[in-house]
Amino acid sequence: ETGVTQTPRHLVMGMTNKKSLKCEQHLGHNAMYWYKQSAKKPLELMFVYNFKEQTENNSVPSRFSPECPNSSHLFLHLHTLQPEDSALYLCASSPYPGSGGDNEQFFGPGTRLTVL
Amino acid sequence: AQSVTQPDIHITVSEGASLELRCNYSYGATPYLFWYVQSPGQGLQLLLKYFSGDTLVQGIKGFEAEFKRSQSSFNLRKPSVHWSDAAEYFCAVLNNAGNMLTFGGGTRLMVKP
Numbered sequence: 043e044t045g046v047t048q049t050p051r052h053l054v055m056g057m058t059n060k061k062s063l064k065c066e067q068h069l070g071h072n073a074m075y076w077y078k079q080s081a082k083k084p085l086e087l088m089f090v091y092n093f094k095e096q097t098e099n100n101s102v103p104s105r106f107s108p109e110c111p112n113s114s115h116l117f118l119h120l121h122t123l124q125p126e127d128s129a130l131y132l133c134a135s136s137p138y139p140g141s142g143g144d145n146e147q148f149f150g151p152g153t154r155l156t157v158l
Numbered sequence: 159a160q161s162v163t164q165p166d167i168h169i170t171v172s173e174g175a176s177l178e179l180r181c182n183y184s185y186g187a188t189p190y191l192f193w194y195v196q197s198p199g200q201g202l203q204l205l206l207k208y209f210s211g212d213t214l215v216q217g218i219k220g221f222e223a224e225f226k227r228s229q230s231s232f233n234l235r236k237p238s239v240h241w242s243d244a245a246e247y248f249c250a251v252l253n254n255a256g257n258m259l260t261f262g263g264g265t266r267l268m269v270k271p
């Protein structure tokens with residue numbers, strides 16, 4: 043595997059379910075990100091992790107719970123979601139957290155989430 | 159706070175015609191600017207980036223962009239569009255700390271045969 047991978051690619055869940063999204067980067071990067079892309083809004087940054095520590099939480103509801111066990115893996119745990127949470131969830135990674143303009147982000151293909 | 163505006167939600171061009179996608183940003187310091195492309199069902203792929211130096215930057219797939227500080231713009235151009243360029247294009251600005259990437263709303267490009 044190369045780059046940034048995300049599983050599953052598609053997920054349908056009920057509002058009472060608990061599920062998790064997984065992201066893995068094979069680039070040796072030290073920062074990882076979750077974004078939400080919905081039809082009616084621009085790409086929204088949700089969470090930032092630098093060296094496994096969460097450094098940004100962009101006012102995300104607690105029904106989304108991120109986990110970063112190491113610099114290569116990032117999870118997004120989902121529980122009691124709402125239909126408006128249906129969106130494409132993108133994961134990204136970058137080399138140098140907080141180092142300025144050289145911190146290009148590489149994106150995974152996303153998980154298309156549908157909440158019924 | 160930084161922000162990015164892409165004034166055109168949809169653009170349709172004929173194959174072989176030239177293309178310019180507009181991007182305006184708001185940021186208090188020298189910006190780090192990016193253009194990404196997203197094909198249907200895919201993640202974002204970086205086309206090009208501007209950090210400093212030459213204000214005309216070359217990217218992949220024959221794209222280029224010009225940074226104009228006086229106009230707070232970073233427009234994307236391509237001299238001759240191919241049908242495979244049909245996709246959604248996003249302009250983004252990265253803060254100086256390198257940890258906050260803010261995207262514009264995107265421009266969906268359609269290419270007529």
